[in-house]
Amino acid sequence: MIDQETSERDFFTDRTVLLDPYTWLNDSRAKGRARWMDDRDIVMVTGFAEATDVLLSGDRFSSAIAAAGPTAKLPFEPQGDDITAQIAEHHQKFVGSEQFISYDGDRHKAARSMLTSLFVPSRLRANEIFMRDLADRMVVKAVAERSCEVIGTIATPYVTLVIADLLGVPAEDHEAIFKAVTSGPPPGSLDDADAGSSMMEMAKEIGRLFFGYVEDRRANPRTDVLTDLSCAKNPDGSVPAAQDVVMLAIFLFAAGQDTSAKLLGNAVRYLAENTELQDRLRSDPKLVPDFIEEMLRLEGSTKVTHRLAQKNTRIGDLETPVGSKIVASLAGANRDPERWEDPDAFVLGRPRIKEHLAFGRGAHTCIGAPLARAEVRVMLEQLLAQTSSITLSEAHHGPAGHRKLDYEASYIIRGLEKLYIELVPS
Ligand code: HEM
Numbered sequence: 001m002i003d004q005e006t007s008e009r010d011f012f013t014d015r016t017v018l019l020d021p022y023t024w025l026n027d028s029r030a031k032g033r034a035r036w037m038d039d040r041d042i043v044m045v046t047g048f049a050e051a052t053d054v055l056l057s058g059d060r061f062s063s064a065i066a067a068a069g070p071t072a073k074l075p076f077e078p079q080g081d082d083i084t085a086q087i088a089e090h091h092q093k094f095v096g097s098e099q100f101i102s103y104d105g106d107r108h109k110a111a112r113s114m115l116t117s118l119f120v121p122s123r124l125r126a127n128e129i130f131m132r133d134l135a136d137r138m139v140v141k142a143v144a145e146r147s148c149e150v151i152g153t154i155a156t157p158y159v160t161l162v163i164a165d166l167l168g169v170p171a172e173d174h175e176a177i178f179k180a181v182t183s184g185p186p187p188g189s190l191d192d193a194d195a196g197s198s199m200m201e202m203a204k205e206i207g208r209l210f211f212g213y214v215e216d217r218r219a220n221p222r223t224d225v226l227t228d229l230s231c232a233k234n235p236d237g238s239v240p241a242a243q244d245v246v247m248l249a250i251f252l253f254a255a256g257q258d259t260s261a262k263l264l265g266n267a268v269r270y271l272a273e274n275t276e277l278q279d280r281l282r283s284d285p286k287l288v289p290d291f292i293e294e295m296l297r298l299e300g301s302t303k304v305t306h307r308l309a310q311k312n313t314r315i316g317d318l319e320t321p322v323g324s325k326i327v328a329s330l331a332g333a334n335r336d337p338e339r340w341e342d343p344d345a346f347v348l349g350r351p352r353i354k355e356h357l358a359f360g361r362g363a364h365t366c367i368g369a370p371l372a373r374a375e376v377r378v379m380l381e382q383l384l385a386q387t388s389s390i391t392l393s394e395a396h397h398g399p400a401g402h403r404k405l406d407y408e409a410s411y412i413i414r415g416l417e418k419l420y421i422e423l424v425p426s
Contacts, residue, residue, distance in 0.1 A: 008038065009024065010039075010040075011024060011028075011037070011044070011327075011411060012040075012071060012411050013411075015409060017411075018407040018408075018409060018410075019405070019407060021303055021331060021414065022331065022335055022344065025046050025329055025331055025332035025335065026046075026332075026335065026344075028044050028046050028329075028332065029046035029047060029332060029336065032317075032318065033045070033046060033047025033049075033050050033316050033317075033336075034046075034047060034050045034315035034316045034317070034318040034320075035318060036318075037327075041325065042070045042071075042325050042326070042327060043315065043318065043320055043324050043325070043326045043327065044327050044329065044332075045315055045326060045327065045328045045329060045332070045333075046329045046332030046333065046336065047316060047332075047333065047336055047338065048333040048334075048336035048338060048339035048340075048357070049316070049336075049338070049339070050315050050316040050333075051328045051329065051330065051332070051333035051357060052333070052357065052361055053315065053316075054307055054315060054326060054328045055305075055307075055328060055357070055360055055361040055362045055364070056361055056362040057362075058104065058105070058362060058363050058364075059310075059311075060309065060310060060311050060313045061307035061308065061309060061310065061313075061326065062084070062087050062104050062307060062308045062309075062310045063101060063102050063103065063104055063108070063307060063308075063364055064087050064091060064094050064097070064102055064104065064308050065094065065102070065306045065307065065308045065325060066096075066099075066101045066102045066305055066306050066307065066364070067094075067095070067096025067097075067099040067101055067102040068094055068095035068096040068102070068306075069188065069306050069412075070306050070325035070326065070327055072094075072095045074094075074308075074323065074325075075090045075093035075094055076089075076090045076093075078322050078323035080322070081311060081312045081322050082310065082311045082322065083310050083311075083322050083323060084310045084311075087104065087308065087310060088104070088105075091104075098247055099247070099251055099254070100112075100247065100248060100251045101251070101255065101364060108363065108364070109235065109363075110234045110235055110236075110240075111244070111248060112363075112367065113234070113235050114229070114232045114234070114240065114244075114245070114248060115248060115252075115367055117228050117229070117232060118166060118167070118225070118228075118229065118252075119367055119368070119370060119371065123166070123225070124370055124371060124374065127162065127165055127166045127371070127374075128374055128378065130161075130162065130165040131158075131162050131165075131374065131375055131378045131379075132378050132382075134158060134161060134162070135158065135378050135379045135381075135382040136382055138153075138154050138157075138158060138379075138382075139154075139379075139382040139383055139386050140386065142154065142423060143386050143387060143423050143425050146422060146423055146424070146425075147393060147420065147421065147422045147423060148420075148421060148423070149418055149419065149420050150264070150265055150268050150419040150420075150421055151261060151262075151265050151415075151416060151417065151418055151419050152418065154264075154379070155260075155261035155262075155264040155265050155268075155379075156182060156257070156261045157178060158261075158264075158375070158379060159256065159257055159260040159261045159264070159375055160177060160178050160181050160182070160253070160257055160261075161174055161177075161178070162260075162371070162375050163252055163253055163256050163257065163371075164177050164178075166225070166252075166371065167225060167226065167229065167249060167252065168224050168225030168226040168228075168229070169209070169213075169226075173209055176205065176209065177206065177209065177253070179205070180202050180204075180205035180206050180253075181202055181206070181253050181257050182257075188304075188410040188411045188412025188413060202250070202253065202254065203247075203250045206249065206250045206253060207246050207247075207250060210245070210246040210249045210250070211242060211246055213226045213230065214226075214229075214230040214242045214245050214246060215242065217229075217230035217231065218230050218231060218242070229245060229248075229249070230242075230245060232245070252368070255366075255368060256368045256371065256372065258301070258408075258413050258415065259301045259302055259368075259372065259413070260301070260368075260371075260372045260375055260376065261415070262301035262408065262413055262414065262415020262416070263295065263296065263299075263300065263301040263372065263376055263415070264375075264376050264379055264380075265415050265416045265419045266295060266299040266301065266414070266415060266416070267291070267292065267295045267299070267376060267380060268380075268383065268390070268419060268421065269392070269405070269416060269419055270295060270299065270346070271380075271383075271384075271390060272390045272391050272392045272421050273392060273400070274346075275389065275391070277291070277348075278384065278389070278390060280348075281380075281384055282384045282385075282388075285381055285384065285385075287348060287349075288377050288380050288381060288384075289373070289377060290348050290349050290353070291348060291380075292373060292376050292377060292380070293350075293353040293354060293356065294346060294347065294348060294350060294353060296334075296356055296358035296359070297334045297335075297340070297350075297353065297356040297358060298334070298335070298344075298346060299414065300330060300331060300334060300356070300358030300414065301358075301413055301414050301415050302330055302331075302358065302360075302412060302413065302414070303329060303330060303331040303411065303412060303413070303414050304327050304328065304329045304330060304331070304411065304412055305327075305328050305330065305360060305364075305412075306325070306326065306327055306328070307326045307328060308323070308324070308325055308326070309321065309322055309323060309324040309325075309326065310322065330357040330358055330360065331414065333357045334356045334357055334358060339355075359372075383423075385426065386423075386425065386426055387423045387424055387425060387426055388424050388425065388426045389423070389424040390421055390422070390423055390424075391421065391422050392419075392420070392421060392422075393420035393421060393422050395420070396418070396420035397420060405419075406418060
């Protein structure tokens with residue numbers, strides 16, 4: 001049965017939807033797996049097959065609004081039944097157009113190829129050594145204090161420094177990076193009317209540092225990661241503008257910080273409320289990757305992404321005329337009963353679990369997915385190994401059955417603002 005009250009709430013602005021977006025998304029799917037939202041000129045897609053189709057079909061759906069979202073006005077009036085050329089012509093006028101996630105076609109391919117050297121297995125292995133050492137030190141401290149606030153004191157500094165290490169940022173600049181990255185609200189903030197402003201604040205400081213690195217490494221190449229990034233060439237052999245390299249680095253911090261920190265928070269919260277599962281993972285840590293995949297499906301940290309119909313087309317049964325703005329709900333698709341048996345239940349070791357859409361699908365699939373999986377796994381392994389029990393702090397979150405949890409005020413990001421836990425040493 002459809003809960004009228006829930007489905008009538010506005011997904012983009014109503015704070016009550018933040019606590020439980022899943023009921024809203026399930027109700028929306030019951031009304032239509034792809035459907036026009038009430039009172040909005042936006043298509044909401046919550047069916048797994050339909051969302052997958054949208055993400056895989058870059059020839060029908062442009063990413064030009066991926067960063068800005070569907071509530072921003074298009075910078076032109078769509079003409080005819082194919083606006084591919086119009087999108088390319090006006091691309092710079094889209095909010096967030098400088099962000100790599102909103103590039104289409106060859107421009108996107110070229111930018112993505114510059115990042116591939118960062119995410120090769122050898123680089124990720126070296127990064128994992130940094131992760132393990134940092135996670136160990138953070139957990140030793142928290143366990144010694146018998147309690148901690150996970151998001152601010154562990155998850156956010158941890159994932160930020162891991163990206164800094166991946167990019168080869170010198171240790172003396174880590175603090176400046178951390179300050180810049182944590183200065184603004186998350187993407188999709190309900191409190192930030194200008195979708196791009198938090199990104200711009202962060203971009204200023206990180207841009208300043210990275211311009212310096214790129215100029216220095218281009219003039220004096222060394223054998224380090226910053227040199228690889230600064231001197232990487234486009235697929236046609238040309239050298240990208242320094243500004244393009246800098247924007248990519250900024251985007252990596254933006255894309256990999258809130259997302260990974262919040263996933264870690266969601267996973268720790270779930271474990272803290274399920275002590276039997278905790279013990280199972282403690283006695284068999286090889287199950288941690290399966291646990292992370294099911295968390296990504298059930299409590300992934302990116303609820304939605306956005307596309308623009310560049311042709312007259314269909315999503316499932318729904319006709320979507322050229323210029324339609326689309327919200328592809330990853331969280332909705334990940335709980336679609338046509339794809340997942342008993343979709344709202346936690347099941348460890350679901351068959352083909354990695355087909356979930358938490359990292360997107362297609363040309364824009366999250367390039368940082370291996371990194372995100374590794375950093376959450378390494379931190380959970382440390383937390384489980386160094387404790388015999390992790391529980392939620394009742395002083396901060398109330399007793400079981402009456403929990404008080406504050407979720408980030410963002411329609412894109414799913415994650416807690418604060419998470420207080422208590423730890424018993426192993
Ligand atoms: C749990 C953590 C993460 C989640 C849930 C996540 C989710 C996503 C999703 C859904 C997309 C696709 C968006 C679209 O198709 O419009 C994406 C793209 C991307 N992510 Fe992640 N991400 C995570 C962590 C990271 C990390 C750690 C990094 C890098 C340090 C990263 C870098 C990127 C980049 C560069 C893209 C753009 C790829 C492209 O446009 O080709 N992400 N991410």
